Amino acid sequence: MTDQLAAQVSNRFAVVYGHEPEGVWSAPGRVNLIGEHTDYNEGFVLPFAINRRTYAAVSKRTDDRIRVSSTFAELPVELSLSEISAETVSGWSAYPLGVVWAVAEKSGGFGVGLDIFIDSDVPVGAGLSSSAAIECAVAVAVDELWALALAERDLARIGQRAENAIVGAPTGIMDQSASMLGELDHAVFLDCRTLEAQSVELGFAEAGLEILIIDTRVEHRHADGGYASRRAACEEGARVMGVAALRDLNANDLTLAAERLDDQTFRRVRHVVTENSRVLATVDALRKSGPTAIGELLYASHESMRDDFEISVDELDTAVEMALRHGAIGARMTGGGFGGAAIALTPLAKISEVTLAVKAEFASLGYAEPNIFAVSAAPGARRVL
Numbered sequence: 001m002t003d004q005l006a007a008q009v010s011n012r013f014a015v016v017y018g019h020e021p022e023g024v025w026s027a028p029g030r031v032n033l034i035g036e037h038t039d040y041n042e043g044f045v046l047p048f049a050i051n052r053r054t055y056a057a058v059s060k061r062t063d064d065r066i067r068v069s070s071t072f073a074e075l076p077v078e079l080s081l082s083e084i085s086a087e088t089v090s091g092w093s094a095y096p097l098g099v100v101w102a103v104a105e106k107s108g109g110f111g112v113g114l115d116i117f118i119d120s121d122v123p124v125g126a127g128l129s130s131s132a133a134i135e136c137a138v139a140v141a142v143d144e145l146w147a148l149a150l151a152e153r154d155l156a157r158i159g160q161r162a163e164n165a166i167v168g169a170p171t172g173i174m175d176q177s178a179s180m181l182g183e184l185d186h187a188v189f190l191d192c193r194t195l196e197a198q199s200v201e202l203g204f205a206e207a208g209l210e211i212l213i214i215d216t217r218v219e220h221r222h223a224d225g226g227y228a229s230r231r232a233a234c235e236e237g238a239r240v241m242g243v244a245a246l247r248d249l250n251a252n253d254l255t256l257a258a259e260r261l262d263d264q265t266f267r268r269v270r271h272v273v274t275e276n277s278r279v280l281a282t283v284d285a286l287r288k289s290g291p292t293a294i295g296e297l298l299y300a301s302h303e304s305m306r307d308d309f310e311i312s313v314d315e316l317d318t319a320v321e322m323a324l325r326h327g328a329i330g331a332r333m334t335g336g337g338f339g340g341a342a343i344a345l346t347p348l349a350k351i352s353e354v355t356l357a358v359k360a361e362f363a364s365l366g367y368a369e370p371n372i373f374a375v376s377a378a379p380g381a382r383r384v385l
């Protein structure tokens with residue numbers, strides 16, 4: 001497949017920096033099929049990498065300066081490797097700079113300077129992990145240029161470390177794992193405790209189905225309070241229940257949890273416990289019966305996030321309800337919540353009906369026009385030029 005964006009980003013690099021890059025690396029965004037807010041509870045997730053990617057053209061320098069620029073901010077941000085910290089960087093450049101910092105940390109401070117230019121067609125703020133796509137594209141580039149040969153799971157951890165320590169968002173390991181490990185037509189079934197991953201065939205095309213992304217255009221940011229407060233409630237629930245992480249509880253523990261926890265913390269815990277079972281059930285259904293069997297699990301996940309975890313918004317609920325009413329076989333909000341996108345598993349013959357119905361309902365409720373498009377499961381991070 002000729003990669004137009006790869007060639008484009010290489011050309012832009014040359015214009016901005018006045019020399020050719022040594023290569024172009026790319027990494028995909030991701031959509032989570034099911035398993036929300038389970039990753040930092042050491043549970044299970046089932047995301048897949050999507051056919052929207054971030055490209056990083058990179059070359060080594062002879063000094064220790066790091067320069068980053070992108071199509072969204074061409075003026076390079078420049079500082080030396082030892083100057084990168086949560087205090088010195090901000091905005092979009094915190095993602096690539098955070099990764100350079102985290103790779104240097106992992107490799108014991110080793111590393112020469114780099115020129116980096118980034119472009120992306122992963123929509124920002126839609127819950128499709130545009131940030132993990134930047135992190136993983138830069139991580140594989142730096143790994144190769146610094147000749148480190150780190151394992152994929154280490155590169156995923158480096159992306160997460162950058163996000164936690166430099167960007168300041170207390171996110172889990174799901175997004176970077178999906179972006180690193182994605183495969184064509186497969187989801188990544190990840191055990192977030194052991195980081196053991198299995199590829200699970202999705203089979204959407206054979207079943208005549210597509211995953212529609214309904215980006216509500218309600219912007220979410222995980223550095224804001226909602227995500228962190230959910231995470232804190234989960235940690236509190238695990239502490240009171242005397243387990244290392246909520247992963248260690250199952251449905252039988254919920255009666256005791258209801259007695260020991262206040263109502264709100266209990267509902268947060270119940271979401272995580274039931275969501276872990278839904279991920280396992282979804283993997284089982286995909287393997288035994290194919291994707292037509294997972295619709296109810298997707299909707300049950302949405303209800304749990306709406307009612308127990310309380311991270312949905314009206315726009316997401318409307319998108320899900322309208323998609324189901326007009327022919328989707330399953331739908332749920334996806335990602336961290338408080339905005340972003342819903343997914344709708346939709347028969348090909350119903351795509352235009354679902355799209356039109358969701359748009360019409362959003363218009364009649366005075367919501368912003370949603371951005372609706374199909375995605376497919378694509379390969380993970382790698383060198384492309």
Ligand code: GLA
Pocket residue numbers: 032035036037038039040171172173174175222335336337
């Ligand atoms: C965001 C985070 C992930 C995960 C999801 C919720 O996408 O980056 O680590 O916690 O939210 O499932």
